Amino acid sequence: MSTRPYITCRELIEFLHLYLDQELPPDRRAEFDRHLAVCDSCVHYIETYKTASALGRNAWTDPEAPVGEDVPEELVTAILAARRSRA
């Protein structure tokens, strides 16, 4: 068992993205795992960080949102007019 001091919550959370993206070297990753084995707060932080990220990725994927919306007619007219003036 390691006698080294645990990394702090600050270190874990600051570099969490590297841990989740599997970008930490093995010895560093082991330090993160050792901290998580004794820190419920950081475990909850990671869970809720992942949940928030997933919610963000799905914020505009509403299955009930209307599909096939038309572009506003005045915008089409403006774009076509601008094109003609520059043609």
Add this chain to the structure above:
Amino acid sequence: MNVQKSRSMAEARSASSQWGTDSEASQLGALRRGEEKAFEAMVRSFGPRLLSVARRFLRDEEDARDAVQEGFLSAYRSIGTFQGGSQISTWLHRIVVNACLMRLRSRQRKPEESIEELLPRFAEDGHQVAHPTPEWEGSAEELLARRETREMVREAIDRLPDSYRAVLLLRDIEELSTEEAARLVGITENAVKIRLHRARQALRTLLEPQFRRAPAW
């Protein structure tokens, strides 16, 4: 609805559907020859999605419409350089995203709000014992099943400082690679990763009051 309006809507539908029926190569040829009908079909076909993208980035209807207009005009000017290696929808998407980012950069507003207030806080020893992270009421899937969740999340994303919100949108919503996002924003890939991490942390902080599990008494 009067006859004139009815006719123009029919013409619009015809122009829009034309893109879907003609082959992309045929449409590209028409665009390169400067045919207005092909250009109009492109605007009507891809405009709605591109306008949604611009609204997300700019949070202002007029700005969003201007960015879409700039994007289509830019596409018109550079259609000769489009190699056809990617779909035209992907190419237009990049052009409009770029137009949005340029607008975000050029906004002469008050200095951007700091994100520090939205990042986790720790005790002096670097631990969070004094403010342990609470659990939330459910998984992302369970929370997304609630009608109001997406609106809450969109509002929270809108509250992020522009430079962080832009990276979150590029990576998590528009699904660009880290490399592409870095090139468009003009920062290093490492800086993109750090900004994305902080944006997600800030989003977590903003959503926590809505979704934290009530403490058991």
